[in-house]
Amino acid sequence: MSDDKDKNPLYRGPSPKRDGNRERGPRPPRRFGSEAEHQVRRRESEYSAPVRQDYSDDLAQDARPAKIKEFRIYGLNACLAAFKKRPESLRKVWLLSARIPKVTELLAYCVKNKIGYNVVESEDLEKLTASAHHEGICLAMLPQPELNLSAWLMTQAAGPQLLIWLDGVGNPHNLGAILRSAAHFGVGAVLLPKESMLANSGAAARVAEGAAEYVPLVRLGRSENAVAQLKSAGFEFISAVVRGGDDIFKTQLPERCVLVMGAEQTGVEPTLLQASRLRVQVPGTGHVESLNVSAATAVLLAEWSRQTRA
Numbered sequence: 001m002s003d004d005k006d007k008n009p010l011y012r013g014p015s016p017k018r019d020g021n022r023e024r025g026p027r028p029p030r031r032f033g034s035e036a037e038h039q040v041r042r043r044e045s046e047y048s049a050p051v052r053q054d055y056s057d058d059l060a061q062d063a064r065p066a067k068i069k070e071f072r073i074y075g076l077n078a079c080l081a082a083f084k085k086r087p088e089s090l091r092k093v094w095l096l097s098a099r100i101p102k103v104t105e106l107l108a109y110c111v112k113n114k115i116g117y118n119v120v121e122s123e124d125l126e127k128l129t130a131s132a133h134h135e136g137i138c139l140a141m142l143p144q145p146e147l148n149l150s151a152w153l154m155t156q157a158a159g160p161q162l163l164i165w166l167d168g169v170g171n172p173h174n175l176g177a178i179l180r181s182a183a184h185f186g187v188g189a190v191l192l193p194k195e196s197m198l199a200n201s202g203a204a205a206r207v208a209e210g211a212a213e214y215v216p217l218v219r220l221g222r223s224e225n226a227v228a229q230l231k232s233a234g235f236e237f238i239s240a241v242v243r244g245g246d247d248i249f250k251t252q253l254p255e256r257c258v259l260v261m262g263a264e265q266t267g268v269e270p271t272l273l274q275a276s277r278l279r280v281q282v283p284g285t286g287h288v289e290s291l292n293v294s295a296a297t298a299v300l301l302a303e304w305s306r307q308t309r310a
Contacts, residue, residue, distance in 0.1 A: 073205045074129040074138040076102065081210025082141055083109070092140040093117035094128055099136040129202055143200055146219040149226055152189060153233050160255040160308050162301065163235065165191040167272055168263030169293055170198060176207025177294035178261075183211035185301040189218045191226070191258070227275045230258055237276040239268045240300060242290045245281035253278075253304050264293050
């Protein structure tokens with residue numbers, strides 16, 4: 001045996017002892033130092049095909065969607081609407097005992113599908129929702145996916161339609177109020193710029209009072225590309241401004257319309273103003289500079305709806 005060991009240039013000594021899966025002592029480093037070993041490697045390479053660098057697996061890994069995280073919806077109407085629209089997204093329920101009579105169908109679904117629910121105190125709900133306005137119930141649900149503009153446009157028919165582009169609006173309560181008005185007046189979608197921090201959230205869903213389940217959120221790419229796509233689909237742009245615009249009640253609005261609403265402090269960005277055929281404003285007494293963005297949106301939606309129905 002010792003002679004065989006001496007003749008074998010690749011022999012590295014006895015294998016280290018193992019204790020289960022634990023190895024005692026460091027593994028000896030692998031070295032290819034001797035001429036005999038280099039000859040072995042050269043012979044192996046003669047029968048090996050050259051390796052081509054391929055990053056397709058890495059790109060595919062990057063393209064895989066990240067694991068979707070749950071988020072918490074609270075507020076009775078918001079929770080009931082989310083459960084009614086997509087019960088399969090429900091993951092967990094927390095509620096006050098006083099809420100049980102209002103949500104018997106939801107709890108029966110939880111029992112049937114083995115979904116956990118906990119009866120808790122108001123203080124617990126305040127911690128879970130980070131809000132005192134939880135209305136006695138909170139659901140953990142998978143969020144609705146935001147849509148891609150190109151894919152969304154492919155599903156839309158011709159004819160009257162109103163979209164809302166939120167430029168710089170960042171308050172989730174404003175988003176919730178706008179979604180509520182949008183659902184009421186039949187808005188096709190709310191468009192969110194690529195860099196916008198707005199998204200569906202517990203706060204927005206509560207203020208929306210269930211409307212967040214019925215108005216799609218479409219995440220845009222580059223603004224100039226989105227403008228070009230929407231115009232190609234027959235939409236005309238209208239920007240809401242605080243001053244210098246046409247009276248909304250005296251202006252003929254296009255049937256296929258993108259209404260751009262800017263942040264209250266900064267307004268609509270110049271590139272979107274240039275892309276707009278009309279600039280409109282809501283006339284008032286002048287005692288206040290302007291309406292809140294969600295209130296102004298509701299007024300503009302109502303006027304577009306009145307003209308379209310007429």
